[in-house]
Amino acid sequence: MPAVRFQPGDTVMGRWPGSNLYYEVKVLRFDPKTQLYTVIYKDGTELELKDGDIKSLTGFKQGRSRSRSRSRSPARTRRSRSRSPARTVRRSSSRTTEVRKEKFKEVLEVRLTPVAVPLENNSNNRHEKKEEKKEENDTANKVNEKTEEESENQVGSRYNLRRRKDQGDGRPAELEKKLEAILPQATPREAVKTTELEFGGRFGVLFWLLFLPVMVLALLILCAQEDASLLNFPLTPPPLHSLWDCQVFGIVLLWLLFQAVLSLLPIGKVVEGMPLKNGKTLKYRINGFYALIFSAISVGAASYNEVDLSYIHGHFLQFYTSALIISILLSVYLFIRSRWAAVDDLAPAGNSGYVFYDFFMGRELNPRIKDFDIKFFCEICVLLFMKHKNLDTPSPAMLLVNGFQLLWVADGLWHEEKLLTMMDIVHDGFGFMLAFGDLAWVPFTFTCQAYYLASHPSDLSAFWIVAIMIMNVVGYYIFRKANSQKFAFRRNPSDPALSHLKTIPTATGKSLIVSGLWGFVRHPNYLGDLIMALAWSLSCGFNHVIPYFYLIYLILLLVHRNARDEHQCRKKYGLAWGEYCKTVRYRIFPGIY
Numbered sequence: 001m002p003a004v005r006f007q008p009g010d011t012v013m014g015r016w017p018g019s020n021l022y023y024e025v026k027v028l029r030f031d032p033k034t035q036l037y038t039v040i041y042k043d044g045t046e047l048e049l050k051d052g053d054i055k056s057l058t059g060f061k062q063g064r065s066r067s068r069s070r071s072r073s074p075a076r077t078r079r080s081r082s083r084s085p086a087r088t089v090r091r092s093s094s095r096t097t098e099v100r101k102e103k104f105k106e107v108l109e110v111r112l113t114p115v116a117v118p119l120e121n122n123s124n125n126r127h128e129k130k131e132e133k134k135e136e137n138d139t140a141n142k143v144n145e146k147t148e149e150e151s152e153n154q155v156g157s158r159y160n161l162r163r164r165k166d167q168g169d170g171r172p173a174e175l176e177k178k179l180e181a182i183l184p185q186a187t188p189r190e191a192v193k194t195t196e197l198e199f200g201g202r203f204g205v206l207f208w209l210l211f212l213p214v215m216v217l218a219l220l221i222l223c224a225q226e227d228a229s230l231l232n233f234p235l236t237p238p239p240l241h242s243l244w245d246c247q248v249f250g251i252v253l254l255w256l257l258f259q260a261v262l263s264l265l266p267i268g269k270v271v272e273g274m275p276l277k278n279g280k281t282l283k284y285r286i287n288g289f290y291a292l293i294f295s296a297i298s299v300g301a302a303s304y305n306e307v308d309l310s311y312i313h314g315h316f317l318q319f320y321t322s323a324l325i326i327s328i329l330l331s332v333y334l335f336i337r338s339r340w341a342a343v344d345d346l347a348p349a350g351n352s353g354y355v356f357y358d359f360f361m362g363r364e365l366n367p368r369i370k371d372f373d374i375k376f377f378c379e380i381c382v383l384l385f386m387k388h389k390n391l392d393t394p395s396p397a398m399l400l401v402n403g404f405q406l407l408w409v410a411d412g413l414w415h416e417e418k419l420l421t422m423m424d425i426v427h428d429g430f431g432f433m434l435a436f437g438d439l440a441w442v443p444f445t446f447t448c449q450a451y452y453l454a455s456h457p458s459d460l461s462a463f464w465i466v467a468i469m470i471m472n473v474v475g476y477y478i479f480r481k482a483n484s485q486k487f488a489f490r491r492n493p494s495d496p497a498l499s500h501l502k503t504i505p506t507a508t509g510k511s512l513i514v515s516g517l518w519g520f521v522r523h524p525n526y527l528g529d530l531i532m533a534l535a536w537s538l539s540c541g542f543n544h545v546i547p548y549f550y551l552i553y554l555i556l557l558l559v560h561r562n563a564r565d566e567h568q569c570r571k572k573y574g575l576a577w578g579e580y581c582k583t584v585r586y587r588i589f590p591g592i593y
Contacts, residue, residue, distance in 0.1 A: 005051065006027045006056075007030075008029050012055060012056055013025070013060040014047075014049050017047065025040060025041050025042075026040050027039055027054075034192055034193050034195065035051065037049050040574075044576075044578065045508075046574065048192070192348070194349055194351045195352075197352060199360070205361070206356055208433075212436065213324055213436070216324075216441060217320065219549060220316060220317055220320060220444060220448070222546050223448055223452040223546055228452065229544060230545070243318060248315050248322050249318075249325070251319075252322040253326070256326070258295075258298075259377070259380075260377060262294055263288075268285055269285075271283070271417050273425065274420060274421055274425070276344065280344075284373060284376055286416045286417050288413040320444050323444070324436070324439075324440045326439060327436040328432070328436075331359065331431055331432040331436070334363075335431065337364070338350075338362075338363035341363065345366070346364060346429070347428060349361050349428065360431055360432045361428070361429050361431050362428065362430040365428075365429055366425075374430065375430040376425065378430075378439060379419060379422075379425070379434075380416065395453065395457045397458040397459075397540065398453045400468060400469070400539045401540070404536055404539075405446075407472075407476065408532065411476070415484070417487075423561065423564075423565065448549060449536050449547045452540055458541040459541075460539065460541075468539055474531060475528045475530070475532035475533075476528065478524055479525055479528030479531075479532065480528070481524075482528060485501075486518070489501070500516075501516060502514050502515035503515075504576055504579055504580050507576065512573070512576065512580045514583045520584075520590060521586045521587060521589070522586070522587050522588070523587060530555065530558065530588070536550065537551045566587075
């Protein structure tokens with residue numbers, strides 16, 4: 001194991017990621033597993049840097065002074081001014097070569113891994129023989145020319161020094177051999193291991209893996225009972241035939257295949273997602289709303305041909321277990337294929353080395369089969385699953401709940417492009433957490449009010465009907481307005497339509513909104529979502545707590561997601577995030593939290 005050069009508390013010079021600029025930073029800690037230093041800049045930004053991106057203050061200042069002293073030669077300045085543009089570049093003297101090698105060294109510090117040996121140790125030997133020094137100067141000149149040309153054309157390969165393809169420039173083949181003799185070979189970049197474990201760590205995810213599927217099953221059993229009280233929960237497990245049916249499993253598979261075909265149809269626009277950590281952006285076809293229309297037409301045609309749609313309600317438990325099994329099989333497939341995924345394709349939170357933790361969190365960020373994005377498809381399937389319910393004799397409460405949920409589904413698919421900025425897409429890997437959530441948890445828990453009302457009709461007075469409708473409209477307005485504003489600002493902060501917004505600049509070049517809805521609370525979209533959830537639950541009355549499960553769960557989910565989001569933002573924005581929190585005091589609930 002290499003020696004640790006810097007200790008916690010040392011003040012050093014750290015390179016700002018993606019540039020050649022060095023700033024004074026303080027070392028906080030060193031992780032021997034990842035071989036990364038955690039440093040803090042003067043503005044409070046915390047970043048993890050490699051050993052090669054850090055220099056001691058003494059060495060950095062000496063290197064700068066040498067570079068300045070060499071570049072201040074009057075004779076050299078006069079020569080450069082008198083040089084004719086038509087004249088060819090003369091062979092550099094030894095002093096010119098030294099300056100070029102200093103510049104070349106700075107380029108290498110960005111493009112080579114930390115294990116690289118400094119260039120001076122390989123080519124800068126002042127005591128070599130004249131014949132060797134002459135050959136070295138020639139090689140350094142060629143290296144300098146090659147490096148300048150490569151640095152303009154190579155964007156995504158910071159840690160690789162690759163030979164450009166031949167373009168008819170007539171360069172000798174021996175140059176590559178000289179480069180290999182002079183330059184150290186760059187080692188392949190390894191994936192950074194996940195050190196901050198969420199959801200209770202490796203033992204916590206084992207609990208969630210077992211608890212969440214059982215919890216949904218218990219919720220659905222209670223909703224179907226005549227008395228949905230928790231005290232009357234059956235102590236004996238349901239019979240196997242009520243949980244599994246091959247025909248139901250086939251229906252679920254056919255439905256997913258039908259939606260997959262619809263998602264691949266060449267209709268709708270193609271947009272780019274948020275930039276990934278390697279600088280690339282993925283393309284997505286936005287046609288979810290068209291899929292909703294085609295699905296509705298298909299269901300209408302089935303109803304016209306007297307297909308019994310109440311079959312879904314009568315086999316609801318079997319539909320859930322089928323979706324659960326498919327989500328488990330999908331998670332296993334995703335975990336296995338992630339073993340061959342490129343380093344840049346891995347999620348930051350799913351590479352801990354613990355099998356169950358990485359299986360739960362998801363190792364690969366955006367798994368794709370050619371142009372078919374599996375994660376994005378499952379996120380859309382959440383909405384398409386939710387819209388089918390049994391409406392044989394709908395009561396006013398049933399009409400309200402289904403109307404609210406249909407609005408929520410249609411809105412999500414109409415604004416499908418905005419889903420690309422969600423934490424699920426940008427940050428979280430695609431493992432069991434999202435696969436189970438998209439295919440089983442959300443479709444069967446978010447619709448528990450409708451499933452409950454099918455067995456427990458609720459009589460609502462005109463006052464409550466009007467009040468609940470107003471509440472849902474207010475929640476929807478806050479939810480949609482906040483999300484649309486956030487999406488527009490992320491896409492184009494200079495949009496004239498957003499010029500009225502007040503912002504706080506950050507060291508990353510991005511800004512934080514501190515006015516309008518985003519100046520009211522830090523997550524107004526969460527607040528709007530919770531108001532709508534309250535309206536959905538109130539439609540079921542006050543006889544049982546089961547219809548309020550969705551509201552309770554959503555509060556816990558959004559509070560936890562807020563904590564995850566703020567942890568990431570504090571690391572990313574540093575002091576600017578602290579200033580933002582002082583300006584916008586409340587997280588979700590104004591005056592409370």
